[in-house]
Amino acid sequence: MLLAKHYDPNTTEARWYAHWLEKDYFTSVPDEREAFTIVIPPPNVTGVLHMGHLLNNTVQDILIRHARKSGKNACWVPGTDHASIATEAKVVKRLRERGIKKSDLTREEFLAEAFEWKEEFGGIILIQLQRLGASCDWSRTRFTMEPSLSEAVTKVFVDLFNKGKLYRGLRMTNWDPEAQTVLSNEEVIHTDERRPLYYVRYKVEGSDEYLTIATVRPETIMGDSAVAVHPEDDRYRHLVGKRVHVPLTDRTAPIIADDYVDREFGTGALKITPAHDVNDNEVGKRHDLEVIDILNADGTIAAAAGIFVGVDRERARKLAARQLEADGALVKVEDYGTSVGRSERTGAVVEPRLTLQWFVKMDDFAAKAMAGVERDGNPGGETEFHPPHFFNMFRQWVGPDRVRDWCISRQLWWGHRIPAWFAKGTDGEDAQPFVAPTVGEALVLAKAALGGHLTLADLQQDEDVLDTWFSSWLWPISVFDGFDPANKAELDYYYPTDVVVTAWDIIYLWIARMMMAGEEYTGEMPFKHVYWTGMVRDAQKRKMSKSLGNSPDALALIDAYGADGVRYGMLSAASAGGDIIFDAPIDPKTKQALDESQLCNQGKMFCNKMWNALKLIDMWETNNAPAGAVEGLAIDWIKQKMSLTLKQVEADYASFRLNDALGSLYSFIWGDFCSWFLEMIKPEYQQPISDEVKAAAIEIYSDLVNVLHPFMPFVTEEIWHQLAERDVDLCVAPLPVASSFDESLIARVEAVKDIVSRVREQRSSKGLSPRELLPIATTNPAHAVVTDAGLAEMLQKMANVSEVAFAKTEPAGAVSFVVGTDKFFLTLPETVDLGAERERIEKELAHQRGFVISIEKKLTNERFVSNAPEAVIAVERKKLSDGQARVAALEESLAMC
RNA sequence: GGGUCGUUAGCUCAGUUGGUUUAGAGCGCUGCUUUGACAGAGCAGAGGUCACUGGUUCGAAUCCAGUACGACCCACCA
Numbered sequence: 012m013l014l015a016k017h018y019d020p021n022t023t024e025a026r027w028y029a030h031w032l033e034k035d036y037f038t039s040v041p042d043e044r045e046a047f048t049i050v051i052p053p054p055n056v057t058g059v060l061h062m063g064h065l066l067n068n069t070v071q072d073i074l075i076r077h078a079r080k081s082g083k084n085a086c087w088v089p090g091t092d093h094a095s096i097a098t099e100a101k102v103v104k105r106l107r108e109r110g111i112k113k114s115d116l117t118r119e120e121f122l123a124e125a126f127e128w129k130e131e132f133g134g135i136i137l138i139q140l141q142r143l144g145a146s147c148d149w150s151r152t153r154f155t156m157e158p159s160l161s162e163a164v165t166k167v168f169v170d171l172f173n174k175g176k177l178y179r180g181l182r183m184t185n186w187d188p189e190a191q192t193v194l195s196n197e198e199v200i201h202t203d204e205r206r207p208l209y210y211v212r213y214k215v216e217g218s219d220e221y222l223t224i225a226t227v228r229p230e231t232i233m234g235d236s237a238v239a240v241h242p243e244d245d246r247y248r249h250l251v252g253k254r255v256h257v258p259l260t261d262r263t264a265p266i267i268a269d270d271y272v273d274r275e276f277g278t279g280a281l282k283i284t285p286a287h288d289v290n291d292n293e294v295g296k297r298h299d300l301e302v303i304d305i306l307n308a309d310g311t312i313a314a315a316a317g318i319f320v321g322v323d324r325e326r327a328r329k330l331a332a333r334q335l336e337a338d339g340a341l342v343k344v345e346d347y348g349t350s351v352g353r354s355e356r357t358g359a360v361v362e363p364r365l366t367l368q369w370f371v372k373m374d375d376f377a378a379k380a381m382a383g384v385e386r387d388g389n390p391g392g393e394t395e396f397h398p399p400h401f402f403n404m405f406r407q408w409v410g411p412d413r414v415r416d417w418c419i420s421r422q423l424w425w426g427h428r429i430p431a432w433f434a435k436g437t438d439g440e441d442a443q444p445f446v447a448p449t450v451g452e453a454l455v456l457a458k459a460a461l462g463g464h465l466t467l468a469d470l471q472q473d474e475d476v477l478d479t480w481f482s483s484w485l486w487p488i489s490v491f492d493g494f495d496p497a498n499k500a501e502l503d504y505y506y507p508t509d510v511v512v513t514a515w516d517i518i519y520l521w522i523a524r525m526m527m528a529g530e531e532y533t534g535e536m537p538f539k540h541v542y543w544t545g546m547v548r549d550a551q552k553r554k555m556s557k558s559l560g561n562s563p564d565a566l567a568l569i570d571a572y573g574a575d576g577v578r579y580g581m582l583s584a585a586s587a588g589g590d591i592i593f594d595a596p597i598d599p600k601t602k603q604a605l606d607e608s609q610l611c612n613q614g615k616m617f618c619n620k621m622w623n624a625l626k627l628i629d630m631w632e633t634n635n636a637p638a639g640a641v642e643g644l645a646i647d648w649i650k651q652k653m654s655l656t657l658k659q660v661e662a663d664y665a666s667f668r669l670n671d672a673l674g675s676l677y678s679f680i681w682g683d684f685c686s687w688f689l690e691m692i693k694p695e696y697q698q699p700i701s702d703e704v705k706a707a708a709i710e711i712y713s714d715l716v717n718v719l720h721p722f723m724p725f726v727t728e729e730i731w732h733q734l735a736e737r738d739v740d741l742c743v744a745p746l747p748v749a750s751s752f753d754e755s756l757i758a759r760v761e762a763v764k765d766i767v768s769r770v771r772e773q774r775s776s777k778g779l780s781p782r783e784l785l786p787i788a789t790t791n792p793a794h795a796v797v798t799d800a801g802l803a804e805m806l807q808k809m810a811n812v813s814e815v816a817f818a819k820t821e822p823a824g825a826v827s828f829v830v831g832t833d834k835f836f837l838t839l840p841e842t843v844d845l846g847a848e849r850e851r852i853e854k855e856l857a858h859q860r861g862f863v864i865s866i867e868k869k870l871t872n873e874r875f876v877s878n879a880p881e882a883v884i885a886v887e888r889k890k891l892s893d894g895q896a897r898v899a900a901l902e903e904s905l906a907m908c
Numbered sequence: 909g910g911g912u913c914g915u916u917a918g919c920u921c922a923g924u925u926g927g928u929u930u931a932g933a934g935c936g937c938u939g940c941u942u943u944g945a946c947a948g949a950g951c952a953g954a955g956g957u958c959a960c961u962g963g964u965u966c967g968a969a970u971c972c973a974g975u976a977c978g979a980c981c982c983a984c985c986a
Contacts, residue, residue, distance in 0.1 A: 627945035
């Protein structure tokens, strides 16, 4: 068989993925095995794969493949989120491109359009995940708006309403004038922006005095219902109780005193606009002020303002400033830094607005989520965080003083419609909702409340839909149809899930709320572990985002480096929880990855390295001679060291240190296996190798690609099959297990490796060819390389030295070096100039003397000797004697120079 | 204003309860090698007073306090 010169992911990845699917390896049904479950953080149905998904799903796939190969029933449930506002915004945009406004369509027409969009683009991201190698159980793919998940949402809404955990009320809310819906606080992104600060004077009624206030929002003056000053502010005390003329209007408003006002800020006087500011609203309630709503839903000025009616608020601000100036009311304008809230999805500036919405009472829920992760105020509950410090951030969100009620209604069409009906003709805050799964059941409630004469035609459903997260928080239960008692066995088998993998930015939006719903409906936390990934950032540490255009095209990256290369690159950059800087430059024109993506490239080269190791083993002809001493030792050594590595890797899995596990495997395969083991057993050019040695090499290499498989599934599956005829695919082959190992054998071979390195160093520094056979000797007649013929032969082969001899004193023309405490001589050809040798030894000697002195200091310190544990002192004594031996050896060499 | 995380080699980062030969890896860099698995390679090398200042301790990159700088979260912002 002739293998290609280089490994080519393009010819293997698609083939293996198709094969795995065909064999149905990823499908899970409950059986007698232990389950290992992950539910995917559902990407937006219209989304495309980005860097965050790449990282997140690589981690999930590693965990799930590891579980599958460890004999567990691995179940990774994929799916998508309907992403109410994000998707609706996209559909609206697409309609607009065709010249259609949302308001031109009926609700039904719009939804038809949206479903069409979903059908067209909804599956893309899942196909992209397959390119990455994600071993999801595709037969379980769910969508948050499919019928059974929608039923779960309805069921929960009705249940919470009946339990008194929902309420409907008129509250100050965040209004997105572009999408024309309310948003939760978490959907508003605050950024610092420069804004003009206008100083405006209000004339005091019946006086020549003016009261000057400062505002960044002069367009809301028409909604002012008071001017407030601090009660103890002597400048204004005499004005409290009087009235001012509100500029731009013909109204007057009272001057009130309230200690909310900061005397130090601006002029110490503050305009109060209860309809358009959260704090002003509070002040207004305290003083029973009129609420004058001067903003329309689309952000234009409402008729109640009496001026600038129909003008957008941003433009009205400028018009108001101009008018105030013309009226002589504008005192001055300052440049001012203030924080502006924008809609996460539409980017529109969010307006505080009083609207009628549905809310979930959160205090009980928050306590439940908190209880899931803490014990006596410390981390440690049913759910464990990795890394644990996210506990503090979690508490900041969910802690008792922090949490606020959750606004769950949205004035959108794409989403789960609220299962509440009202009697026609009733409206506003006082209208009585009849909450039930169907209109028929709502009618029964309505009849009982309002009289038997009612018919279906007398009811109208709430127009709003629910916040996307109101379905997401049920995800770990609803993907198993767990709200239907008929599926209890399935739920019991897979739930609680083992781990959820997510970035920390949705800690409250999603993770905390899943914990709340989990506890409420199953009595258990929905997952045992949370693996927090960091955010993926670019070289300038900016969050990767579509709007910045700094995110490489994920598929182009996979095309360029192979899925294995990208998986390697993502993971080796990602220690759990830390943000990762992923510097994968892309060509701005073609959006193709440039070849300088160091980490992915390293992954790609790793694949190639493994491919070449395969080629080497594959090309060896065999004979039936028994293994020689060197090969026997090499095989024992690599097997034992592999056991050590396997143990380490399993420990890394257990503590979710996946990048450490990958790092260990990388250096074991590249270093120990390729650079050392294969060289140790490699036959002379075009000579055959013992068949038992080749078989051992194949066995060992098979174990290695086996352990590596969860990280780099494609290249390992390919090599697995190229190495030998198999009756099982690597994807489902059991992982090798660590056996006991002999540390002393490992140590003896490591000592030989050290000597080899020192010989190579000598050759390198003296400009000698590796081919030149050199005599070597040691002053230690008991050294293993003298007494053990196998080790001696290994040293000869690896360092290209002649027979290892015992020498009492330094031979002429030799250089010396110390390994451990043993001195070695390497006799060089006469042509080599030893002039620099003295300098080298002096440098080394100075270093060793310094070392010895530092240990001596320690050991002569009475308090150290009396306080430190025996074991530590013993180690120090050993360090001292070893150091002294090295100093003596070096001094002797120096004398010879 | 409250909080979290970080500061270790040119870059990106490990360093797990304080003690393992006076700090490690990958990449980059430098030198040498090179028809024999792999130049997408091999071998070797240079490069760090572990941000700063105090403290605890026989012993601190590691624990404590403070300072500086950086990233981020929450709240407020007339």
